[in-house]
Amino acid sequence: MKTLTLADGRAYAFHEVGEGTPLLLLHGFPLSSESFWPQLEAPPKGFRLIVPDHRGFGASAQGPGPSTMEALASDALALLDALDVSAAVVGGVSMGGYASMALARLDPGRVRGLVLIDTQATADDEAGRARREAVAVDVTQHGVGGLVAGMIPRLLAAGTSEAVRTRVEALMLRQAPAAVAAASRGMALRSDSKDLLARFSGPTLVIVGAHDAITPLPKAKEMADVVSGAQLELVAEAGHLSNLEQPGAFKRLLEQFATRF
Numbered sequence: 001m002k003t004l005t006l007a008d009g010r011a012y013a014f015h016e017v018g019e020g021t022p023l024l025l026l027h028g029f030p031l032s033s034e035s036f037w038p039q040l041e042a043p044p045k046g047f048r049l050i051v052p053d054h055r056g057f058g059a060s061a062q063g064p065g066p067s068t069m070e071a072l073a074s075d076a077l078a079l080l081d082a083l084d085v086s087a088a089v090v091g092g093v094s095m096g097g098y099a100s101m102a103l104a105r106l107d108p109g110r111v112r113g114l115v116l117i118d119t120q121a122t123a124d125d126e127a128g129r130a131r132r133e134a135v136a137v138d139v140t141q142h143g144v145g146g147l148v149a150g151m152i153p154r155l156l157a158a159g160t161s162e163a164v165r166t167r168v169e170a171l172m173l174r175q176a177p178a179a180v181a182a183a184s185r186g187m188a189l190r191s192d193s194k195d196l197l198a199r200f201s202g203p204t205l206v207i208v209g210a211h212d213a214i215t216p217l218p219k220a221k222e223m224a225d226v227v228s229g230a231q232l233e234l235v236a237e238a239g240h241l242s243n244l245e246q247p248g249a250f251k252r253l254l255e256q257f258a259t260r261f
């Protein structure tokens with residue numbers, strides 16, 4: 001793992017593995033870059049993976065205020081600058097997908113393609129925003145245990161191995177309450193990205209676990225329907241973390257997608 005010092009002095013940690021077209025991969029909530037462990041261990045052929053920890057998660061320092069999707073995207077853009085990457089394929093799982101769309105909105109010229117994994121283009125409704133605030137308050141007062149206990153049963157497909165389940169749970173439990181609260185508030189502030197996707201003309205791969213209960217197939221279809229020429233792929237025997245639950249199928253999809261650059 002390497003660390004970049006951002007302009008405001010914050011440490012921003014990232015992995016860089018593999019060779020080929022740069023692929024910035026952004027992790028979900030409340031996880032870290034470690035949630036791409038199969039991809040970091042065996043990078044898909046054709047891609048140079050750039051995988052940061054969002055602010056406050058993993059080994060990256062927290063920033064001020066809510067961690068909006070634009071803030072996560074700005075940090076990632078600063079990393080691309082530091083690595084001299086003028087444009088990358090940009091993708092992410094769930095919250096990482098929200099941040100990918102925010103990045104495409106902030107600086108469309110930097111995005112050669114999109115990989116939208118177990119995510120959605122829609123913003124939260126009022127009830128959803130209230131739930132995000134309740135999560136932020138709960139983790140600040142009581143730690144992340146309650147959030148994790150509530151999320152785990154909905155996160156993974158029933159057949160996912162105990163080893164993956166245990167590692168995901170441990171990874172979530174290690175995340176700092178301040179980071180989790182700030183990201184929960186940041187997700188509540190995100191805008192609807194369908195307009196952005198409708199304007200995007202680069203190659204786009206939409207991946208969804210067949211048993212994703214958090215951002216299910218209709219959410220994936222909605223994104224694939226608005227991007228012209230998007231490829232929609234359903235991963236069997238996977239829930240919300242298809243890259244961890246079915247790493248072999250996930251790798252094949254990325255390797256096939258890499259040939260388009």
Ligand code: MLT
Binds near residue numbers: 028029093094095214
């Ligand atoms: C995630 O996996 O990043 C979260 O479930 C996203 C969300 O809560 O909307």
